[in-house]
Amino acid sequence: MDDAEADLSTTAPRSFDRSNAAQARLHELVPGGAHTYARGSDQYPEHMTPIIERGVGSRVRDVDGNWYVEYGQALRAITLGYADPGVVAAVTRAAQQGVxxxxxxxxxxxxxxxxxxxxxxxxxxxxxxxxxxxxxxxxxxxxxxxxxxxxxxxxxxxxxxxxxxxxxxxxxxxxxxxxxxxxxxxxxxxxxxxxxxxxxxxxxxxxxxxxxxxxxxxxxxxxxxxxxxxxxxxxxxxxxxxxxxxxxxxxxxxxxxxxxxxxxxxxxxxxxxxxxxxxxxxxxxxxxxxxxxxxxxxxxxxxxxxxxxETTGLAAMLAVYDAYAQRDVVGVMETQGEKLREGLRKAAADHGLSDHIPILGRPSCMVFGTKDHEGKPSQPFRTLFIQEMLKRGVLGPSLVVSAAHGDAEVAHTVEAAHGAMAVYARAVSAGSTDGLLVGRPVAPSVREFAAPRRLEVGS
Incomplete structure (x- = not known):
């Protein structure tokens, strides 16, 4: 079994120690702790900020060795999947000839x-x-x-x-x-x-x-x-x-x-x-x-x-066009995205959350909403859902797929969502994420002032 098919168990405990240490170091070296605001640690649950060391297909591995099915796909830049062999080969040839x-x-x-x-x-x-x-x-x-x-x-x-x-x-x-x-x-x-x-x-x-x-x-x-x-x-x-x-x-x-x-x-x-x-x-x-x-x-x-x-980027683009000529890449994304939508909507319905976690958008570029017990958009509830999905092997700030998201990844995501939604339903019933959400909620990436509680370097 390829290590990209490694443990995605919904029950295996996950350590984030090395990721959290690397994130703290990034805050010492890079303003905001990332080179893109949408990748910032304030967009993820506190102390659950995976730092990625590898991606293959639709999965990524963090520095703690945790594998995830990943959605968002490099802020929507990936359509074929990470480390696509055809793209990697084309880029390697170009690099060998001068960039x-x-x-x-x-x-x-x-x-x-x-x-x-x-x-x-x-x-x-x-x-x-x-x-x-x-x-x-x-x-x-x-x-x-x-x-x-x-x-x-x-x-x-x-x-x-x-x-x-x-x-x-x-x-x-x-x-x-x-x-x-x-x-x-x-x-x-x-x-x-x-x-x-x-x-x-x-x-x-x-x-x-x-x-x-x-x-x-x-x-x-x-x-x-x-x-x-x-x-x-x-x-x-x-x-x-x-x-x-x-x-x-x-x-x-x-x-x-x-x-x-x-x-x-x-x-x-x-x-x-x-x-x-x-x-x-x-x-x-x-x-x-x-x-x-x-x-x-x-x-x-x-x-x-x-x-x-620069030739490697252009060679990668040419390889992408070749891949699109060989198969219906957009069609695959739309098919798999629709399967994901159906599975997640059914899971939400099973937990009484259809109005609280809407699944929105074109199948190749979906997002999810998170609403509180009053039906209002909620950052704490968004954070809770991301937190619970991370625990179950899904890294998903959105639901954006690539053509590498196969049926196994969709099935795992739906299974993880059932577990996450069970926790979410408890928060809706209680009218609060208190006692369920660990740390502060995520915040909008574009905002005038920093979060109310400043991220401490080394924390």
Missing amino acids: GFARPSITEVEAAEAFLAHVPGADMVKFAKNGSDATTAAIKLARAATGRDLVAVCGTQPFFSVDDWFITTTSMGAGIPAPVHDQTLKFRYNDLDSVRTLLEQHPGRVAAVILEAATATAEPEPGFLEGLRELADRDGFVLVFDEMITGMRWSAGGAQEVYGVVPDLSTWGKGLANGFSIAALAGRRELMELGGLNTDASRVWLLSTTHGG
């Missing part, structure tokens, strides 16, 4: 051709290493092309960039000059009137409208995306689809392929290379060439990065 040169590599040609063959309506692409660079480049292009200064973001969607133009809209605005705040506007998803209102309030000033065409919990209503396309054509703003999550998870062509609406620009990352670092900005030639050599207009400094053409 970056003083001139472009032939891999950059192959990668650009492959990407554009999959993305409808995109004439050109530029690669980078993280999604924020791609979205910020899209905003810069839109402003240069239109001569306008304002940006409209979907305010009912959580995240678009670490850069000032977006972060100024969140509660973490420290360090951002006040005038920047006035340049970003918000509209509501599936609400064309909210976009029309912005255009009327700021005539001739909106350079870009940026949104996710769909999210884990919200699909576009009939006519919404089409209406945005019509407004863009009429008003002259640049329509940008953020495909960071939907790309490779909705389809290889992203949400724009699924819903049949082509934006002016689109931004990509996460699933493109099954966890390897690659992002992309793609779009219409006349816009993209503003950052090129074939323009008479003032040129845009557009994604000039040392590692944008």
Whole structure:
């Protein structure tokens, strides 16, 4: 038996001693104790913060030797499963031949051709290493092309960039000059009137409208995306689809392929290379060439990065496209996600928790809700559920699957959920998590101030 099939018992006690020590050391070395806020220790039960040393397929092992079925899949970046053999082989070959040169590599040609063959309506692409660079480049292009200064973001969607133009809209605005705040506007998803209102309030000033065409919990209503396309054509703003999550998870062509609406620009990352670092900005030639050599207009400094053409990430993307050509990866994720949804909904019903733990979203990108005894969203109850699932061998801040989540993993997850929901039901009956939840509850990852009780270094 492969060690990835090692003990996932729902009853075996789990030690977190080494993980907790490593997490404490991270807090001494790294602000927030992680390089992504969503991976922070404040997102997990206190003293139950697995530090991962290995991942294979849909399972991960922490430094204490505990194996878990893992959901979330590297913040939705993994669609084939961890350490996919085809991707690993392609990356190894690329690394052996050199990862970056003083001139472009032939891999950059192959990668650009492959990407554009999959993305409808995109004439050109530029690669980078993280999604924020791609979205910020899209905003810069839109402003240069239109001569306008304002940006409209979907305010009912959580995240678009670490850069000032977006972060100024969140509660973490420290360090951002006040005038920047006035340049970003918000509209509501599936609400064309909210976009029309912005255009009327700021005539001739909106350079870009940026949104996710769909999210884990919200699909576009009939006519919404089409209406945005019509407004863009009429008003002259640049329509940008953020495909960071939907790309490779909705389809290889992203949400724009699924819903049949082509934006002016689109931004990509996460699933493109099954966890390897690659992002992309793609779009219409006349816009993209503003950052090129074939323009008479003032040129845009557009994604000039040392590692944008790094060959291992591009080779990983090409291997992902090969895998999608060989089998229906999205279809597998949707099938397994639906099996998981059915199992978890039945478990919730068995414990009288259907209204307390809703299972939401597209099968390839699901999340769970956690509501208290009054039916209100609750961080303590969320923490309790994560805690009890961790005890039973499931690491799940979400229910996002990969194509490596087989029937055995789904069955184990449902079994673990039965045990976790039995504890959850006791908390609902008592009207509190007191006596069941160990430590403080999790907190929103984007918030102005630190948790009420500061994490002590070394604790």
